[in-house]
Amino acid sequence: GQNIDQPTEMTATEGAIVQINCTYQTSGFNGLFWYQQHAGEAPTFLSYNVLDGLEEKGRFSSFLSRSKGYSYLLLKELQMKDSASYLCASLDSNYQLIWGAGTKLIIKP
């Protein structure tokens, strides 16, 4: 079957670093996406990885290991506005996105 696992909720402190992990098992693999979703809003694109390694984009970085079926999203210099849900999604062989349930990130001052 197809499955995406990520923690339900995480808490971090403003200015700190947090890593949100995601493991996936899908029928075929065409890449791994991370989206940010604030309450009541649609998801917004953060990153896309299809090759192994780390992709850095400002304060956000995303890592992929295809052999391990594992990805993480790293957020540095956390700001209060980073409080949101972070969705991990795998693109399967049919180019359909298989979504994780999302990780709610709570930032405390």
Add this chain to the structure above:
Amino acid sequence: GAVVSQHPSWVICKSGTSVKIECRSLDFQATTMFWYRQFPKQSLMLMATSNEGSKATYEQGVEKDKFLINHASLTLSTLTVTSAHPEDSSFYICSARGRADNEQFFGPGTRLTVL
């Protein structure tokens, strides 16, 4: 990046009425559009996938006669919730994919409340 719009942003209707939601890709041609539903504190649930000019493919458990999808052009897809009931109240989000991209571009969502 590519822009996808949805209309209306929110709608309140009486039980038994039908509601149409439009999804438009504004600056690119979307060969495939996806319709999602999201209940509070839950992840996105794919309802159906539509390709321009062909019938939509519905996910298991989604009633195709209740959720009518039309993808008549490369820039417009519509979702009609027929005979809406309070349990259909949800956040409906569309996304669009172009020919070349693996990425999906999301619309801002439509919040439907059925009284």
